[in-house]
Amino acid sequence: MNNSIAEHWNLEKHELPGINCIIFPNGTVTILNCYSTYNPNTKESKSFCSPLCDTTIESIAKYNVEYWTIVDEWVSIEYQDGKIHGGDGQMGNEGFIACTDAENRLVWGIFFENSNPIKDLEIKDNILIAINEHTELQIEINLENLTQIKMTSIKS
Numbered sequence: 322m323n324n325s326i327a328e329h330w331n332l333e334k335h336e337l338p339g340i341n342c343i344i345f346p347n348g349t350v351t352i353l354n355c356y357s358t359y360n361p362n363t364k365e366s367k368s369f370c371s372p373l374c375d376t377t378i379e380s381i382a383k384y385n386v387e388y389w390t391i392v393d394e395w396v397s398i399e400y401q402d403g404k405i406h407g408g409d410g411q412m413g414n415e416g417f418i419a420c421t422d423a424e425n426r427l428v429w430g431i432f433f434e435n436s437n438p439i440k441d442l443e444i445k446d447n448i449l450i451a452i453n454e455h456t457e458l459q460i461e462i463n464l465e466n467l468t469q470i471k472m473t474s475i476k477s
Contacts, residue, residue, distance in 0.1 A: 323346060323347055323348035323378060325348065325378050325379075325382070326344065326346055326348060326378060326427060327346075327426075329389050330419075330426075330427040330430070332425060334391065335391065335392050335393075335394070335406075335419070336389040336390060336391050336392065337389070337390060337392050337410075337417055337419065337430045337432045338350065338378070338381060338388050338389060338390070338432060339388055339389065339390030339410060339411070339415070339432060339434070340352070340381075340388060340432065340434065341353040341354070341355045341370075341432065341433060341434050342431070342432055343372075343429060343430070343431045343467050343468065344378070344427075344429065344430045344431075344432070345429050346426070346427050346428065346429075348377050348378040348379060349375060349376075349377060349378075350375070350376050350377060350378055350380075350381060351372050351373075351374070351375050351467075351468060352372070352373045352374050352375075352376060353370055353371070353372060353373060353431075353433075353470070354369075354370070354371050354372070354373040355368070355369065355370040355433060355434065355435065355436075355472070356368070356369055357369070357435070357474075365474075366474040367474060368458060368472035368473070368474055369472060370433075370460070370470040370471075370472050371468075371470070372468040390410045390411050390415070390432070391410070391411055392408055392409065392410055392417045392419070392432075393408045393409055394406045394407070394408040395407060395408035395409065395438055395439065395440050395454075396408065396439065396440055396441060396442050397442070398442045398443070398444065400420060400444065400464075402422060402423045403420065403421045403422040403423050403425075403428065404420070404421055405418065405419070405420050405421075405442055405444075405449060406418070406419045406420075406421065407419075407438075407439030407440070407441075407442050407451055408438055408439055409437075409438030409439075409454075410432065410434075413437070413438075414434070414435050414436075414437055415432070415433065415434055415435070415436070415437075415438070416432075416433045416436035416437055416438050416439045416451075416453060416454075417430065417431065417432050417433065417439065418430070418431045418439055418442070418449070418451055418460075418462070419431070429467060431462070431467070431470075433460075436453050436458055436460065436472075437453040437454045437455055437457075437458065438453060438454040439451045439452070439453055439454075439460075440452060440453065440454050444464070447463065447464045447465050448461050448462065448463060448464065449461070449462040449464055452475075456475055457474060457475050458472060458473070458474060458475060459472070459473045459475055460472050460473075461473070
């Protein structure tokens with residue numbers, strides 16, 4: 322495990338990079354392009370999330386050492402020998418999902434800048450289904466390929 326990541330995700334504190342991304346214990350980071358559109362004529366909202374590029378935690382820290390943000394768990398479910406956790410970041414509009422092993426070490430973490438807190442988690446056929454605090458956004462993540470993320474607006 323990358324020392325920086327172990328330093329920020331441990332038994333005392335849980336911190337993830339406060340940017341749209343997937344982070345792995347070895348320091349690899351996949352930057353995510355997450356955005357929403359709203360059509361005022363149909364009053365329909367659509368949300369999207371796709372991988373943008375891969376980088377490293379060191380590369381991000383080169384330009385901004387204060388990118389870590391504290392996350393608070395709202396919900397967790399058993400997964401393999403560990404758990405998948407969901408909750409919020411330090412701002413009200415942020416959400417996170419993280420997978421940990423039996424010793425609570427980070428397996429992977431996903432941070433969303435504008436999802437709102439994650440309050441419900443469920444797994445169906447290797448797809449993690451996360452629902453946000455206001456039950457307005459459903460996030461589906463393929464647990465066999467974490468970069469396959471589908472966001473669906475539940476209500477406008």
